Structures are given as structure tokens and as C-alpha cells.
Amino acid sequence: MRRTGLGYTRRLLIARGAMSMFQRWIAAVVLLVGVVSVVPVRADEHAERAEVMTMVGALMEARDFETLEALAEQYRSTTEARTGSGVFMLTQYYDGVSNYFNTRxxxxxxxxxxxxxxxxxxxxxxxxxxxxxxxxxxxxxxxxxxxxxxxxxxxxxxxxxxxxxxxxxxxxxxxxxxxxxxxxPYWYELTLRLGQRDSMDDATYMAIFDEAVARYPRFYPLYFGAVNNFSPKWGGSAEAIESFARHALKKVRRKDRAALYTRIYWVASQNQYGSDLFTDSYVDWPLMRRGIDDVLARYPTDWNLQNFAFFACRALDKPKTRELMGRITAPPDGKAWESVEAYEKCREWAG
Incomplete structure (x- = not known):
């Protein structure tokens, strides 16, 4: 059974006998941000991620280690504890920890x-x-x-x-x-990130990475961190990203490969290429397009639809752009599109 959303998190807390602690978290959130965030019926990806991070920060502020431990244990006990779009709750948990330790x-x-x-x-x-x-x-x-x-x-x-x-x-x-x-699995993710910051050589990096995905093959943040490691801004290249992507596909089940490839190049677009993904990288659009269908079969959220419509438009795939645009029900999301104008141009072009 897929376990997604903040409702799942709340049920976990109740099931673990942490309801009174969760009520204390509610009070802490009120004190910290003045209002309790509620995820709407059409779950907004940004709100969902932010609420997990806010919850973790509030629990840390309250020194409620028991509830923090219960959450961490549940999030790492299954690869199905995710947001509506498929992002791991464990990732948002540690993002909340990092955010609490404000680097400014x-x-x-x-x-x-x-x-x-x-x-x-x-x-x-x-x-x-x-x-x-x-x-x-x-x-x-x-x-x-x-x-x-x-x-x-x-x-x-x-x-x-x-x-x-x-x-x-x-x-x-x-x-x-x-x-x-x-x-x-976050031990591997953070170890690799620290190694990257210290200019770890590729052979050492890949040895740790291969060990990590042998143990946690479906924990996708491990793959996403490696995309950054091999990106041009960190001394890598477009060839290095594509070579890594092909290596990564061998680490997961055949049925998961296209979806992983799609998510790898989604990260590459976010962190390196932007709208130039299809001109500056070696992305295989037919494979990415198959991965889009695989991701949407499990996570058909507007956040995913809008990002994938953006990619289809940039790939000049008019039929796929039209199909995805037709499934979008929410207003244009500024984090998926360069601008509202870009969204409207793609919609008009696709017909």
C-alpha cells in the first residue's frame, strides 16, 4: 500500500501512541508560525513538503525527541512514505533538520x-x-x-x-x-555530499555510491546527489551525467528504470540546465517520456504534470505536451514554469 501525504504522518503518530506529543507539536507550530498549515484536498506539493519541515523544526524546538524518533523510524522503514508527487518523507525530515540549523x-x-x-x-x-x-x-x-x-x-x-x-x-x-x-540511508547521502564538497575523487565517490544503492536501491536521493557531483558546475560534464544515469539504471529493477531516468534528468534540469536541458545535455527524450508515464501512473499530481508538460514542450514533443496540458487542473506553478507566459505559450503551441 502506498503511504503518502501528511495524513499518513499523523496516523503514524497516533498509531505509535504519540497523539499527545502531536498535540504539543500543533501548539508549537502555532507559536512558531502563528497558524497551523493544513494541506488541502488537492494536496499542494510545496505545502506538503513545507509542513513536514515545519513539523520537524517545531518538534526540535520543543525537544520532543520521542516523536522525532518515531517519525524518523517510520520514514526510513519503508520506501513508500512519500509526498503526493513521490518525494521521500525521509528527505523532507532531514531537510527540516538542516533548515533548523540555519546556516545564515x-x-x-x-x-x-x-x-x-x-x-x-x-x-x-x-x-x-x-x-x-x-x-x-x-x-x-x-x-x-x-x-x-x-x-x-x-x-x-x-x-x-x-x-x-x-x-x-x-x-x-x-x-x-x-x-x-x-x-x-541518509548516512550515505550526507557522506557523499560532504565528500563532494571536499573534492572526493570519482573512484572513491562511486565506490560509496555503489555500496549505498546496493543497500538502498530505491532511495532516490542517493542518485540525485550524484547528478550534482557529475554536473558541469561541480567539474563534471554532460557526458558524465549521462554515463552516470546509465550506470544508475542497472541498480534498480527493470520496471523502475525509465522513471528513475526521468527523475535524474529532472534534477539535472533543476540544478544545472534549466530550460536548456534538451540542447546542452545528452538526455534521451524517448526514455524520459516513458519514465514520465511510469511516474504519473503512481503519482498523478499537478506538480508532476506541470513539470512534465514543461519538459515535453522543451523537447518539442507537441502530442505529449498537449496530452499533459490537458490533464492539468491547477493554475500555472511558478516553480515548474519559467513564467506564466511560458506556460501559456506552450499551451497555445500544443493546441
Whole structure:
């Protein structure tokens, strides 16, 4: 049975006897954001993702480690705990953790308080992978706070030095936690991300990646992180992305290959190519088109439909664009289209 949406998360909390804790979360959300977000009947992907992240942040603020542990355990126990579009709830969980450790903060007092939170969580659940990964995320975000979010050329030399030193500390820490923390696929995801930031060589990167997907072949964020590793902005190339994509397809069941290929190039479009995906990459549109059908067979959300219609339009596939446009029921989503004008032009072109 597919388990998607925030209703699933709430049922998990009740089933685990965490209803009173969930009620405390509701109170915490009210205090933090002033209103409880409710996912509408036509589940909005952005709201759904944001609510998981908000919930995790509120639970961390309340130091409700019991509920945080229950959620993490449920999210990593099945590959079917996903949003309506098919995004893993476990990904949103750790995005919520990362968001709580805001990298724009540089005040030592704030980071010390966060370290105390991670330590308290670890003391409460010493055998769990979750607080170990939370501590690793804390160290990773501390490193990024030194670097900042600007372009490479804007980062002063002293901040580069601090970033590299802290990133190396985070990598050393997470490496030592493998025996326990690798029970959660996020251990591999974060380990590879830290290695990428430290210019890990491709052979080492792929050795860790292959081990990761042998253990968790259906945890797609592992594949998405590798797309970034092999993208031109990180020293890779269009050829490297396509070579990786073909390698990745061998790691999943035959029936899942086209869908994975589609999601790989969706990430490549988001993080590297934008609207130039079909001119600057080696994407195989017929294979991607088959993957679109496979994804929509399981996750027929407007978010997926709008993104896939965008790709079909850019691929100059008029029949597919027309078909997908005809299934869209929501207004144009600015995160799927470059602009409302682009949406209208594609709709007009497709007929």
C-alpha cells in the first residue's frame, strides 16, 4: 500500500501512541508560525513538503525527541512514505533538520545551543542512527555557515579555510558513525555530499555510491546527489551525467528504470540546465517520456504534470505536451514554469 501525504504522518503518530506529543507539536507550530498549515484536498506539493519541515523544526524546538524518533523510524522503514508527487518523507525530515540549523547564523551562542540539543538527543537515544545524523548535519551546516551562500569568487580566503577545516571535521565524524548511522540511508547521502564538497575523487565517490544503492536501491536521493557531483558546475560534464544515469539504471529493477531516468534528468534540469536541458545535455527524450508515464501512473499530481508538460514542450514533443496540458487542473506553478507566459505559450503551441 502506498503511504503518502501528511495524513499518513499523523496516523503514524497516533498509531505509535504519540497523539499527545502531536498535540504539543500543533501548539508549537502555532507559536512558531502563528497558524497551523493544513494541506488541502488537492494536496499542494510545496505545502506538503513545507509542513513536514515545519513539523520537524517545531518538534526540535520543543525537544520532543520521542516523536522525532518515531517519525524518523517510520520514514526510513519503508520506501513508500512519500509526498503526493513521490518525494521521500525521509528527505523532507532531514531537510527540516538542516533548515533548523540555519546556516545564515554565525553567532557562537546559537551554534552552542544547537550542539547541546544534538547531544541531548543522542543521550536520550544512544542506539539510534538519527541523533548521529543530526549531529553530522549540525557539523556540515556549521561548515557552510563559514562559507556562506555566495559565488565562489565572493568567499574570502579565511572563510574558505574555516569551511574546509569544518567540512573535514564533519566528514571524519560521520565516517566514524557508519556502523550505527548507516541503518538510515541518509548516512550515505550526507557522506557523499560532504565528500563532494571536499573534492572526493570519482573512484572513491562511486565506490560509496555503489555500496549505498546496493543497500538502498530505491532511495532516490542517493542518485540525485550524484547528478550534482557529475554536473558541469561541480567539474563534471554532460557526458558524465549521462554515463552516470546509465550506470544508475542497472541498480534498480527493470520496471523502475525509465522513471528513475526521468527523475535524474529532472534534477539535472533543476540544478544545472534549466530550460536548456534538451540542447546542452545528452538526455534521451524517448526514455524520459516513458519514465514520465511510469511516474504519473503512481503519482498523478499537478506538480508532476506541470513539470512534465514543461519538459515535453522543451523537447518539442507537441502530442505529449498537449496530452499533459490537458490533464492539468491547477493554475500555472511558478516553480515548474519559467513564467506564466511560458506556460501559456506552450499551451497555445500544443493546441
Amino acid at each position: 547564523d554565525r553567532d557562537a551562542v546559537i551554534w552552542n545551543d544547537r550542539a547541546a540539543l544534538a547531544e541531548a538527543w543522542w543521550n536520550a537515544y544512544p542506539d539510534s542512527p538519527t541523533p548521529r545524523l543530526v549531529t553530522a548535519q549540525l557539523l556540515a551546516n556549521t561548515a557552510w555557515s563559514y562559507r556562506g551562500g555566495g559565488y565562489v569568487r565572493t568567499v574570502p580566503p579565511d572563510r574558505w579555510e574555516a569551511f574546509r577545516r569544518q567540512n573535514a571535521e564533519a566528514f571524519a565524524f560521520i565516517s566514524k558513525q557508519k556502523s550505527v548511522a548507516a541503518r538510515d
